[in-house]
Amino acid sequence: MTNEAVHPLRVDGLSYSYRLVRQPAPRTEPVLVLGGALQDKYGWQHLDEPVSPLASLITIDLPGSGNADPLRPDQGLATMCRAVEHVLDDLGVARVNLFGYSFGSAIAFAFAQRRPHRIARLLLGGVPAHITNAQLALWRQAAARMAAGEPEEFVDLALKLWLCQDESRFVRHRKLVHRYVKRLIMHAVTHIPHGFTVLDRSATEELNPSGGLTGVPALVFCGEHDTVSSPARQREFAATIEDSRFLTIAESDHWVALERAQAVVDLVVRFFTDQPLETADYLVTCEPARL
CATH class of the missing domain: 3.40.50.1820 (Alpha/Beta hydrolase fold, catalytic domain)
Known part of the structure; x- marks a missing residue:
């Protein structure tokens, strides 16, 4: 342009x-x-x-x-x-x-x-x-997997936080968006030096x-x-x-x-x-x- x-x-x-x-x-x-x-x-x-x-x-x-x-x-x-x-x-x-x-x-x-x-x-x-204590606990569980060198396990847990998991609720393009978000997060934590740090701060910092x-x-x-x-x-x-x-x-x-x-x-x-x-x-x- x-x-x-x-x-x-x-x-x-x-x-x-x-x-x-x-x-x-x-x-x-x-x-x-x-x-x-x-x-x-x-x-x-x-x-x-x-x-x-x-x-x-x-x-x-x-x-x-x-x-x-x-x-x-x-x-x-x-x-x-x-x-x-x-x-x-x-x-x-x-x-x-x-x-x-x-x-x-x-x-x-x-x-x-x-x-x-x-x-x-x-x-x-x-x-x-409002981020609940249960959400923070799940994030800490995910972060532990990242610290253990298991990025795929980290991403799978992170998706449970950020995407609706209830299949009875209709979400347009659910599977397509799920695949896109998974690739996005995986790329961030494996190819961007500070990618995980950015995600961790966004999830745990008291905004x-x-x-x-x-x-x-x-x-x-x-x-x-x-x-x-x-x-x-x-x-x-x-x-x-x-x-x-x-x-x-x-x-x-x-x-x-x-x-x-x-x-x-x-x-x-x-x-x-x-x-x-x-x-x-x-x-x-x-x-x-x-x-």
Whole structure:
């Protein structure tokens, strides 16, 4: 794409970069996307075509993803938020439409709490709002298998955390997504030097997406069968955001961005251009987070 460029930056001693697909005559503020723990700046290219006619699109290799340096043990959400703000400053934009998914949703929410005046609209999907003790125990079991040099066993256990295992719940493209996620995680832990460390931090670090937010138009969504954090827990989280809305997308779990890719793209376009949400045919629920 002719208006695409990659810009290198540094934050807290770490090198990282962002990708910009520029729209010279935008209809809304730039759209900045923060994806899951392993997603780099090329992980959301399917948004290029639908978003670029409306707004500039920004994706980031945050520390730990893509070609960026990994976080040091003493660094965390504060560094990630500074990395996001440096991108806005480098572009010279006052506000963005911010979309955070999964691990990226925790970063996006933390940034919005710190810098609400820089957010035009906030879209959060698959929020890790509540991780149970049973989930943490299963992760530690999986991590032990990795430490023992058994990556395949690690991946099999990790999939039990991140994908809906209940066959009675219909999930679109279940087998295809299962194979893709398995390959993705296997590649990360066997070919990326810090791949397991990134996954471990995303699973065990207390991201704590709570504390409320005011003054930012917000929408929280998830797959109707999300098992990382249940829809009920994510709705409780959404209710801490003033005047926010919450919705669930049918026939999907935590990997709704793959299972219902077109639905998520449509949701991004609708929300960031203030179009009605209620008429979308992929919704199970769409309601104010506070009833």
